[in-house]
Amino acid sequence: MQPFEHIRAKTIDEAVKLCAGSPGQNRFIAGGTDFLTEIKEGVISPQRIVDLGGIPELRGIRETEEALAIGAMATISDIASHPGIRRRYAALSEAAAGLATPQIRNIGTLGGNLNQRPRCWFYRNPLTVCLKKGGDQCYALSGHSDNLCVIGGEGCYIAHPSDTAVALVMLEALIEIAGPSGMRILPIEQYFAGPDINVTKENILSPGELVTRVYLQSPVDSGPLIEEFNSIYLKGTERQGGDFAVASVAASLTLDGQTIRHMPVVLGGVAPVPFRARRVEEYLRGRLLANVDPVHAAGLALASASPMAGNSHKVTVATNLTKQAIIRLFKNGARSV
Ligand SMILES: Cc1cc2nc3c(=O)[nH]c(=O)nc-3n(C[C@H](O)[C@H](O)[C@H](O)COP(=O)(O)OP(=O)(O)OC[C@H]3O[C@@H](n4cnc5c(N)ncnc54)[C@H](O)[C@@H]3O)c2cc1C
The missing domain is CATH 3.30.390.50 (CO dehydrogenase flavoprotein, C-terminal domain)
Known part of the structure; x- marks a missing residue:
């Protein structure tokens, strides 16, 4: 493992500044359940890790009359057990409650779950430099394909691994992103991007950008949050x-x-x-x-x-x-x- 610098940011602005520049070398860490595995397995070797764990603005789940805001550092367990999410957005609560293991759900965060890297074993193997790692071929085409996609693979055949992403796209959530050029909010469906857009990524984040919050509004109509939704x-x-x-x-x-x-x-x-x-x-x-x-x-x-x-x-x-x-x-x- 190569040595790296670990810095705990205190604000979103500080995190953005610390991560800007050197694409691929400066990276965010949340709960670390996926990121540290990638380092330990030699898939990535960042120089600087910017820890999001000390930023209070990223924590918590807040309900207002119009929307429910989930901070990127809310844990998967927080989401699974939140009474408002269970009542109003059962699909998200069920997706969170059924993913990984209790230990991972207690540490893993929403931001990390949405941005976790794929589980294609050719991508995860440190010895293969596949298209996703900047190489010139997809090894999955002639290898094991059990865990790969059945639709939408354009040269690269990963299956998106996140359960919360599926529920949030169905709930037509909005995602908030902070970066060197400021904040932006977009429908979460537009956040995820397939290999036809950029084979090395699974979303539209630019270097130095991070997910800060996800908003759930009243499905169908914007307006007050509804009490029960099936x-x-x-x-x-x-x-x-x-x-x-x-x-x-x-x-x-x-x-x-x-x-x-x-x-x-x-x-x-x-x-x-x-x-x-x-x-x-x-x-x-x-x-x-x-x-x-x-x-x-x-x-x-x-x-x-x-x-x-x-x-x-x-x-x-x-x-x-x-x-x-x-x-x-x-x-x-x-x-x-
Ligand atoms: C045994 C096992 C079983 C699993 N099963 C499932 C499953 O069934 N379903 C499922 O969905 N997941 C599953 N996972 C994945 C797990 O849920 C993720 O590892 C976890 O949610 C990641 O959260 P984290 O906070 O630890 O992220 P980290 O490991 O800290 O980060 C993951 C990635 O996201 C990036 N990142 C983190 N936060 C942000 C942010 N705010 N903005 C931008 N980028 C960010 C990091 O740079 C990194 O690339 C499993 C994992 C394991 C080990």
Whole structure:
């Protein structure tokens, strides 16, 4: 392991200044559950690590009448157990409660979870310099593909590893970013970027930028936060605990009487970014509940997938989870507007 400098920033501005310049050499650390693994395994060797743990503004979860703001340093456990999130945004609470292990959830943060690096074993292997590490080939094409994506791989075939990202894209959250040019807020769906944009990254952050907060607003309408909102997160794993998703689905349902007004459906574990199943959404929008065929709807989710040699099971798992999510949301009732 190469020696590195470790600096604990006290404010967001200080963190940004400390990290600016030397792309790739100055890096942020939050809980360290992914970042330290990358250093120990020799995947990265930064010169300066800027610790976000001493910045009070990044901590906590705050509810106002219009929005719920989650600091980037809120832990996954904080999110899983927060009563307002459990009541209003069950999908996020379920995604947080079911990821990794209790130890990781107690240390790992939202910012770290959204920005964790992929679990492609060729990327994680210090001996392979794949496209994501600036090399000139993807080793996954001729190697194990079980954990890789089935859709959206353009030269690089990672599956985005974050469970909270899937729930937050479905909830149409906003993400706040601080950097050398100031603050910006954008829909979280626009935050994640596939290999067609930049194969070495999974998001649109520029050097020196960090995630500061995520905002959840009232789904569908902006306005006061609603009290109850029916959403769900389902995850298929190989092992019962401490495992990444083979595939996952987040969905929610808003009705106009008996007609579906809005039903976002987002899949995890299948694409380099959280995958919005737009064909399912289009089929469901404006349809009477009684006229929905859940099997047909779910079959549309990955109808255009191109699985690799070892991962066609992901299509089956994702399709079945989507069907289950639709049936369960219909059974539980929905928010009516
Ligand atoms: C055994 C195991 C099982 C796991 N299972 C799952 C799972 O099922 N689902 C799942 O989603 N995850 C899973 N994980 C990943 C785990 O959730 C992440 O390691 C954790 O959430 C990262 O948070 P952290 O605060 O420790 O981030 P760190 O390790 O500190 O950082 C991770 C990355 O994010 C960057 N970063 C951190 N904070 C910010 C910020 N505010 N802005 C910009 N960049 C930032 C860092 O520079 C680094 O590149 C698992 C991990 C392990 C080890």
